[in-house]
Amino acid sequence: MNLARYACDPAASRGRLHEEAMSTFRSPFQRDRDRIIHSSAFRRLKHKTQVFVEHEGDYFRTRLTHSIEVAQVARTIAGSLGLNQELTEAVALAHDLGHPPFGHTGEDALQALMAPHGGFDHNAQAIRIVTALERHYAGFDGLNLTWETLEGIAKHNGPVLGPLPYGLEEYNRIHDLELRTHASAEAQVAALADDIAYNNHDLLDGLRAGLFTDPEVETLPIVGPAYAEVDAVWPGLDHKRRRHEALRRVFGVMVTDVIDTSRRLLAESGARDAQSVRDLRHSVVRFSTPVWQEIEAIRAFLFSRMYRAPSVMEERVRVTRVVEELFPFFMGNPGRMPAAWQEDVARAEGATALARVVADYVAGMTDRFALQEHARLIVGRG
Structure with a gap:
């Protein structure tokens, strides 16, 4: 791979929080990309939507198809600029991992609900997912991604100024991502590829929907x-x-x-x-x-x-209510969360700590699962 002088060289990576032996066949950034693709959070993007809720049609984009499109555009741009395509792809594939169900509508609802407890930010939640909430590896929580990939996820949209959102602040204390500076050129490419992809596919989805x-x-x-x-x-x-x-x-x-x-x-x-x-x-x-x-x-x-659009706004009202009712339900009934979450619940001391656990759980839901749980627990009072 012929890289420009300003590209991120995997051989000069700042490494991982938990030291690991180098892979025989893959560069550090390839390994990051593969871990992201194999993560549970990435698979769940299949049933999370951008604008329309998941069940409205097979032709509309989901967070998964969007992320794949962003990665394709990002690799093209990165290759043309002499940047590291593997790092660019890893950041592009991970950029939406922290989004809750129902697109930006779900995020707006969670931001309001979490305002008394440190707020909610989807970029910070993505960092939380890849550093703590993915629990599959024997030696560590999270995916143990390289510093460069974590930096790109955290600040691909630019320097993080002002008070740091929850999730990002905690991780940054133990692994400084230099949040006040710009990200690598690779991460900047991923951000622009996101703009290109969603503007184009939203035009197509809107045409298909007859808006x-x-x-x-x-x-x-x-x-x-x-x-x-x-x-x-x-x-x-x-x-x-x-x-x-x-x-x-x-x-x-x-x-x-x-x-x-x-x-x-x-x-x-x-x-x-x-x-x-x-x-x-x-x-x-x-x-x-x-x-x-x-x-x-x-x-x-x-x-x-x-x-x-009126039809989209009507749907926003409906799904906002789903999040607004699920969150206090689990705050009042944390024992109704799955068994895998009960250890986190037991460790939570105080309302804010419990709210973080509930927010992690609700944010990880797909559109379909959130609707099903709302129907079962709230509407049906199951």
Whole structure:
């Protein structure tokens, strides 16, 4: 693998909290990626959704399909920039592990419920999952990921400023992730790949759901020219193929812009190594200003026509109630949590400690399981 000087070199990794022998066949970052893929939390992403609840249709994205798409985009960008693709992929695959059921709606509900107990943050919860809640290995809790992967999960969206959220603060005391600096260029790529993936697949999911039409999205920047290009090359194409060809071009515009802009920024930065990237006072993986402004217009359209669509808002009310009723139920009846959680319950001293255990349990639920448990325990009073 020919890496640029500012890439993260696995041979120079800062290592793991719990020392392990090197793998014979895999680099440290490959090993991280594989552990993430084999984790329970990653498998549960199959039944966690972005915007729509899981049961609404097989064609809509889940957190799992989204994470795979993000990883694919991230590897492409990282490879073009001479960055470490394995580290980039590991961060991309792990970036949504901390999301609770029902997408951002579930997170908003948990944030409100946990406000008296230190709050809830999905990035911090992802760190909690990969450092404590995954309990499969004989020698340690969590996945014992490398410092670079943990750093990327914690701060791929930028430096973590202000009071540290619960989960991140506790871990950072024993394993300093240098949260006040920017992350590696690899982690920055994962963050931009997330933006690219969800903007594109939310357009497609919204079209499939009938929340808006092809003529309406053709009025948007980037999207409209993409449809026009398809019509010029393939006049009379059936609407499904026309839509697919247009949206793959939208993907291409965004990816190409990130690569071109970031290549220039990395060259101008004078970064000599991966640490130099962290020490800069700005990110080096970005969209150009004109393309970012066009993406903002697409995001504004999606916000009003999809994320705040009447049918979606109605569903938000319903699933918010599910989380709001499950949480106090388990606070009052911790013995009703599964046997695997009872040791944590027994160790919890005080309301805040118990609330953390309940939050970990509820946050780990899939959409389907949360709905089933709510029907069994709350509606049916089982």
